[in-house]
Amino acid sequence: MRAFAELLDRLSLTASRNAKLVLLRDYLRATPDPDRGWALAALTGDLTFDAAKPAMIRKAVEARVDPVLFGWSRDYVGDMAETVSLIWPSNPELRPNREPELGEVVEALRTAGRRDVPRLLEGWLDALEPKGRWALLKLMTGALRVGMSARLAKTAAAMMRPAALSEPPDPDGHEAATPLEPVEASDIEEVWHALEPPYADLFAWLEGRTGPPDADAPGRFRPVMLATALDEAVDFEKLQPADYVAEWKWDGIRVQAVREGGVEKLYSRTGDEISRAFPDVMAGLGFDGAVDGELVVWRDGVVAPFADLQLRLNRKTVDAKLMADQPAAIVAYDLLAEGGEDLRALPLAARRARLEALVPCGGPRLHLSPIVPYGNWDELARLRADPPVGAAAEGLMLKRRDSPYVAGRPKGPWFKWKRDPHVIDAVLMYAQRGSGKRSSFYSDYTFGVWTGEGALTPVGKAYFGFTDEELKQLDKFVRDHTVERFGPVRSVRAGRDFGLVLEVAFEGLQRSGRHKSGVAMRFPRISRIRWDKPAREANTLDDVMDLLDAIEGGGGRVARPIG
Structure with missing residues (x-):
């Protein structure tokens, strides 16, 4: 736990993005399996413990500390994990002779029942120093808050890859080096859904010991392509209207609907599966491939305001009345795969043509996002300020006609031009x-x-x-x-x-x-x-x-x- 605690502490105190990347890269290089895999899972949000609850932590500390004193301390400090880590009265007589390892803690929490967790928690808090207690509690509650996004963590993992691997010496006694292909965060995202913590196969690939994990499983998530914010004063001087198509930026949530090989899944933009919350959408899709689009409430041929969709968000299940009152659908604007063929390398114009052919037979819950015709930037600016579709559009998207679908946020191919707040x-x-x-x-x-x-x-x-x-x-x-x-x-x-x-x-x-x-x-x-x-x-x-x-x-x- 000590190395993990030190990592979290330094990440929380470091503002520089590049410095955070170096900290995590060095930790992943120096830390053995499985601890580094569990750390990466915690930082990417892929590690949760159903049996560990904040109320359990509060009950444990109040058994050793005056509840009023703890309450005042919690109000002053503002963070429960930090408060408990500092106020916990460790008993030397109960202190184990060693600190627990990160992997040991994770394995215990994954298999423990709710009755077991308080005993484990007290033993670990007694064994750890304040910094380690803080890291333990952050790990248990999932509230790391150290300024490290999931994509940034994957970027740091990609930086682990060495530039070359040494091979045995040749007959002349000279050591040959085999260069390794660099790995990007998007490469890791491409295989992420084929991986399971603690990611032993991922690290073997990054260190050049094996090839990349197989990502061709049916129903897999494809890393999304994101747009950059448009700077009117700068970007319009460089862009040509004829090179870009415009469409509305729908006021919903970005999703990816996948139906292939008998597997049907609906993903959020971060790759979380949300199929169970939208069974009506999944039942109303009838294509073979992967569609990128916007999840909205669709009523009488119109995209409803976001407030209607919000009634259906953050639910694990949904009842028939809510589905009838707030019927969800997907407004499609890109086609990533069809009939087993990966289309992402094709230019947007080609993908769009295939999407337009697919949507009419893609099921009643799939609709096509229309292209917005315009002649010049001034005309498009007027449409943005006064969209005919009303509140359901929060602005415009601009996409190069020849752009491939590239994971991440490349500068130039796609722009988002939101309405003024x-x-x-x-x-x-x-x-x-x-x-x-x-x-x-x-x-x-x-x-x-x-x-x-x-x-x-x-x-x-x-x-x-x-x-x-x-x-x-x-x-x-x-x-x-x-x-x-x-x-x-x-x-x-x-x-x-x-x-x-x-x-x-x-x-x-x-x-x-x-x-x-x-x-x-x-x-x-x-x-x-x-x-x-x-x-x-x-x-x-x-x-x-x-x-x-x-x-x-x-x-x-x-x-x-x-x-």
């Missing part, structure tokens, strides 16, 4: 401590707008969009103007004559019976701190509801069927 001015009402590196700051902010009665009502919560320097200023404002405390949450002074105005940007609004204001925001973030603006000049709830009405009506337009 909605913006309101709201007043800061509550602040909560963050977690991890932000556990010492009040960094989660609840904001509200004025009602007709002159009171504030909360309309959203945001915890990003500001710089580190602005975070310090916001934290100081919260501490200087706190009026009430509720554990880790503080109520901030806010009235007509005094209050901090935040300019909040967000992607959309939806009606919500769970919120006092009756609305919920999609992807809110702080776009500007309005130190200059009086609180009384912030927006009202009527302003927000007027915007919601306009969004639901497509800005006064009626949504039109597509395809």
